[in-house]
Amino acid sequence: MLVSTNVLQRKPPGRKPPAAVWLGENGALVALVVLAVALSLLSGDFLTVTNLLNVGVQAAVTAILAFGATFVIITGGIDLSVGSVAALSAIVLAWTATDAGLPWPLATVIALAVGLACGLVNAALIAYGKLPPFIATLAMLGVARGLALVISQGSPIAMPEAVSHLGDTIGDYLPVPVVVMLIMGLITAVILSRTYSGRAMYAIGGNEEAARLSGINVNRQKLITYALAGLFAAVAGIVLASRLASAQPQAAAGYELDAIAAVVIGGASLSGGKGRAFGTFVGALILAVLRNGLNLLSVSAFWQQVVIGVVIALAVLLDTLRRRGTN
Amino acid sequence: MNDEILRVEGLRKEFPGVVALDGVDFTLRAGEVHVLLGENGAGKSTLIKMLSGAYHPDGGRILVDGAPVEIRTASDAQRLGIATIYQEFNLVPQLTVGENLALGRPPRRFGFVDTRRMHEQAGDLLRRVGVDVDPRTPVAKLGIARMQMVEIAKALGLNARVLIMDEPTAVLTTTEVERLFDIVRQLRDQGVAIVFITHHLEEIPQIGDRVTVLRDGSSVAEVPATTPEDELVRLMVGRPIDQQYPREPAAPGGPLLQVRGLRREGEFADVSFEVRAGEVVGLAGLVGAGRTEVARSIFGADAYDSGEVLVNGSPLARGDVHAAMEAGLGLVPEDRKGQGLVLGADVGENLGLVTLRRASRGGFVDRPGQRRAAAEVARQLGVRMSGLGQEVRTLSGGNQQKIVIGKWLLAEASVLILDEPTRGVDVGAKVEIYQLINSLTASGHAVLMISSDLPEILGMSDRVLVMARGRLVGELAAGEATQDSVMALAVTEVEDARVH
Numbered sequence: 001m002l003v004s005t006n007v008l009q010r011k012p013p014g015r016k017p018p019a020a021v022w023l024g025e026n027g028a029l030v031a032l033v034v035l036a037v038a039l040s041l042l043s044g045d046f047l048t049v050t051n052l053l054n055v056g057v058q059a060a061v062t063a064i065l066a067f068g069a070t071f072v073i074i075t076g077g078i079d080l081s082v083g084s085v086a087a088l089s090a091i092v093l094a095w096t097a098t099d100a101g102l103p104w105p106l107a108t109v110i111a112l113a114v115g116l117a118c119g120l121v122n123a124a125l126i127a128y129g130k131l132p133p134f135i136a137t138l139a140m141l142g143v144a145r146g147l148a149l150v151i152s153q154g155s156p157i158a159m160p161e162a163v164s165h166l167g168d169t170i171g172d173y174l175p176v177p178v179v180v181m182l183i184m185g186l187i188t189a190v191i192l193s194r195t196y197s198g199r200a201m202y203a204i205g206g207n208e209e210a211a212r213l214s215g216i217n218v219n220r221q222k223l224i225t226y227a228l229a230g231l232f233a234a235v236a237g238i239v240l241a242s243r244l245a246s247a248q249p250q251a252a253a254g255y256e257l258d259a260i261a262a263v264v265i266g267g268a269s270l271s272g273g274k275g276r277a278f279g280t281f282v283g284a285l286i287l288a289v290l291r292n293g294l295n296l297l298s299v300s301a302f303w304q305q306v307v308i309g310v311v312i313a314l315a316v317l318l319d320t321l322r323r324r325g326t327n
Numbered sequence: 328m329n330d331e332i333l334r335v336e337g338l339r340k341e342f343p344g345v346v347a348l349d350g351v352d353f354t355l356r357a358g359e360v361h362v363l364l365g366e367n368g369a370g371k372s373t374l375i376k377m378l379s380g381a382y383h384p385d386g387g388r389i390l391v392d393g394a395p396v397e398i399r400t401a402s403d404a405q406r407l408g409i410a411t412i413y414q415e416f417n418l419v420p421q422l423t424v425g426e427n428l429a430l431g432r433p434p435r436r437f438g439f440v441d442t443r444r445m446h447e448q449a450g451d452l453l454r455r456v457g458v459d460v461d462p463r464t465p466v467a468k469l470g471i472a473r474m475q476m477v478e479i480a481k482a483l484g485l486n487a488r489v490l491i492m493d494e495p496t497a498v499l500t501t502t503e504v505e506r507l508f509d510i511v512r513q514l515r516d517q518g519v520a521i522v523f524i525t526h527h528l529e530e531i532p533q534i535g536d537r538v539t540v541l542r543d544g545s546s547v548a549e550v551p552a553t554t555p556e557d558e559l560v561r562l563m564v565g566r567p568i569d570q571q572y573p574r575e576p577a578a579p580g581g582p583l584l585q586v587r588g589l590r591r592e593g594e595f596a597d598v599s600f601e602v603r604a605g606e607v608v609g610l611a612g613l614v615g616a617g618r619t620e621v622a623r624s625i626f627g628a629d630a631y632d633s634g635e636v637l638v639n640g641s642p643l644a645r646g647d648v649h650a651a652m653e654a655g656l657g658l659v660p661e662d663r664k665g666q667g668l669v670l671g672a673d674v675g676e677n678l679g680l681v682t683l684r685r686a687s688r689g690g691f692v693d694r695p696g697q698r699r700a701a702a703e704v705a706r707q708l709g710v711r712m713s714g715l716g717q718e719v720r721t722l723s724g725g726n727q728q729k730i731v732i733g734k735w736l737l738a739e740a741s742v743l744i745l746d747e748p749t750r751g752v753d754v755g756a757k758v759e760i761y762q763l764i765n766s767l768t769a770s771g772h773a774v775l776m777i778s779s780d781l782p783e784i785l786g787m788s789d790r791v792l793v794m795a796r797g798r799l800v801g802e803l804a805a806g807e808a809t810q811d812s813v814m815a816l817a818v819t820e821v822e823d824a825r826v827h
Contacts (some may be wrong), residue, residue, distance in 0.1 A: 210669050
């Protein structure tokens, strides 16, 4: 008799009702709905098409940055430089198109390339220089912001007319930033769920050594990951500058923290291996709805910071408690 | 006089999906060395982890001095006078010996650490163990044997009456083992009760007084340490060994893996061997002999300084896992959880990890195809799971190991390097893994198996290679390999390829 008693005593793995599983995985979405319902009861101005689109516009830049940060956070890394890189890319676009007189499509390509390059430098420092991501991207946060100030000499530069349409609305209603946000979100979702690099990101974040021993070129995938974050930051920077019709060297300062908050509220884990594009999208919307709602309720900007800080802590705390419950 | 310190009655422990201990009885008297004997996975570690507060029992009870106790944390164990010395030492390498001995409770003077007194107290403890170490030496500068002595001194410093030693001799040379035995006997004579775990049967009559044998999570016998070895083996294994290791040798073909003169400074040197198609080559040796380092270098996970590796006759690029994989090598690492699996990901995802690139076209992964292939191999391996979506973290050790092996089956690796393939795997799943090895070699694959489990090496290998101190010290055919002949080679005094 070779079958041990252990085999016979195996218990079937416990299963939870599908509804509980769904709620567990979409806690952020539930929170967003609750928040929206509460705000529409508290303020008559919340649930109007104009206001909701306004929320979308406010969420757009954070969301695009956050999509890029999602890749990084899934690999278990962090990117603190995205706000600075966004500003630098926008400044480069505006400067090459106006001062240097290049045609706007070329200027746009250069701006995107700058974002990509910043990401590649981050990745090279992390993957080959073995710097902790926190330090590498903290350095880039300073460098990119500084370069933006150097190039612009500290003053805003007007965006080229053609690119500024990114800040307009299509027809009377649909704001272009919202469209860009949705497209970037879709791209993120497809990369994460369908591509080799996306799947590799989850494996690296889940267990880097196991990923390496399974033949995944971890360094190359990190290059791709941070390059994507840089590219997304450039897009966010251009959208932001278009809305304002001018590129400002101090734009998007501190946005990297909002982006990280959105990713984490959306259910990703800073220790890596977990995260989804949709979760990040919901996370960014929660932040935007919260700010918008607090404005509508005339809560002072000072208190808003307090509330948002509490919400971030609560979101992650709930998530941690939920995980502890399932393990 | 009742000198019984510790008594364990009907202890039971379950983990998700597996019963690790069921009905363990065990008594320990002051001033005895009680050997705990059992195969890997028999429940020895689980038992000592419950005595040291790392696990909490699901049934049965533990009595200290005749009174039932709850050992919920390490400090509970400490308060009861139970100290455990694991194979992985609990020392802070950067701190000095004295600081380690006083860790967490340094002598203070006006609120500041009284360094002088700390080192004096450390010196006293070290003298009691009979080890000649300056308390001001950083622990990192000590060799393994001395670190172990420091661990023992640390346990004494905590006024331990019960000292549990988990395979203390596994990492020691013959002379170091003698030193250790002297210390253990001295402590025993001072009235300390010692639980001694070892796989080396010949050590039992030398050091032990009584032996408790564990098998499949239960205590099956308590016998005197003078019991003959073959009787101990029979108690431990409980069944004929050929049934436990169902090796079916296949006709060997051409060499699939050739290793020539592999050397890495300070780790190993002059390592040359080959593995033929259809062959299982066992790589035996003591822990720390350099087996894992060689395996990882062959596979490209670590670099090496000189020598070459050929797969199917073609040389392999150095330090390139992807190239090794493409050439048909696969590595099942010894640390399943740390290196083999993405624990938070599901079964399907883990099974598809190696084939991820192959299943990609233009950067896009054929996920339905990956899922189908994973389902097929999971069925073939008999992985017990609720579905491909189950997190591998929640699977039992045996099923986790099947998944690590399974990802290489999907990748159609022709040479599999298995590093401790059945560590922490229950007996039933072990046999399934052995049968899998049989079917692999029957279909012309080659297997290089590293194992510290001697019966497994002897039972499953067609040839046995033995490493000691970073060198290959011998090769034995299946017929001539015995526990004794392998151990004799494993403790060979050779010029050390490793630098300490």
